[in-house]
Amino acid sequence: MEINFKYPILYTFRRCPYAMRARFAIRSSKIIVEIREIKLQEKPFEFLKSSPKGTVPVLITNSGEVLEESLDIIYWALNKNDPHKWLAKGNLENQEIIKLLDDLENKFKPNLDKYKYPSRFSGVDQFFHRDKNLCFLKKLNSYLENNKSLNCKHLSLLDYAIFPFVRQFRNVDQDWFDKLNFIFLNKWINQIIDTKDFSSIMKKFKKWEPNDVPIYTYFE
Numbered sequence: 001m002e003i004n005f006k007y008p009i010l011y012t013f014r015r016c017p018y019a020m021r022a023r024f025a026i027r028s029s030k031i032i033v034e035i036r037e038i039k040l041q042e043k044p045f046e047f048l049k050s051s052p053k054g055t056v057p058v059l060i061t062n063s064g065e066v067l068e069e070s071l072d073i074i075y076w077a078l079n080k081n082d083p084h085k086w087l088a089k090g091n092l093e094n095q096e097i098i099k100l101l102d103d104l105e106n107k108f109k110p111n112l113d114k115y116k117y118p119s120r121f122s123g124v125d126q127f128f129h130r131d132k133n134l135c136f137l138k139k140l141n142s143y144l145e146n147n148k149s150l151n152c153k154h155l156s157l158l159d160y161a162i163f164p165f166v167r168q169f170r171n172v173d174q175d176w177f178d179k180l181n182f183i184f185l186n187k188w189i190n191q192i193i194d195t196k197d198f199s200s201i202m203k204k205f206k207k208w209e210p211n212d213v214p215i216y217t218y219f220e
């Protein structure tokens with residue numbers, strides 16, 4: 001395949017938590033990408049041609065490799081450039097990190113979907129699924145009790161990989177969430193929301209059309 005992209009291409013959707021964490025990593029790595037904001041209801045032909053599975057984020061490297069998983073994009077970016085030491089070894093063993101990310105993907109996220117979008121599922125009790133996630137949140141809150149970030153002394157990969165999902169969970173009903181009194185977790189969420197990192201990766205881009213002049217950015 002002949003590749004003539006100037007920069008890697010990132011297909012993304014602003015509010016998607018997986019796409020958010022990929023954008024956080026790209027911003028941190030300072031790698032410039034061509035951003036293509038898409039709508040999940042009208043996925044462009046070019047996007048589906050590169051990645052028929054049809055989920056965002058997708059990154060197409062200069063050599064034409066297609067990365068279709070947010071964690072792959074995160075590691076791709078940080079392995080190229082990691083100025084903020086997101087890959088630094090922290091308090092947690094690798095196995096614990098893998099387990100947390102696995103629980104996030106296979107337990108927390110499915111419960112979050114049923115809590116946030118109960119009408120998309122039949123016979124679902126949204127509050128049952130909301131409450132099933134308390135155990136995961138409790139664990140995060142305890143990790144944050146003596147440390148302002150989950151793994152390292154500074155915010156790193158694990159924080160940014162998990163944060164978008166916890167924020168989404170909190171946003172469903174913030175009054176209820178606040179009453180849980182997860183003080184450290186709330187501080188952690190607010191700490192990230194208050195950064196320039198967050199406002200930069202949440203910047204709005206117009207929906208991509210094939211003939212558009214490319215937009216290049218590292219969400220600076």
Ligand SMILES: N[C@@H](CCC(=O)N[C@@H](CS)C(=O)NCC(=O)O)C(=O)O
Binds near residue numbers: 018070
């Ligand atoms: N495991 C994937 C999951 C990505 C994913 O499920 N993204 C959602 C949006 S948040 C998506 O694109 N869904 C396809 C759709 O709604 O059509 C990753 O980590 O990148």
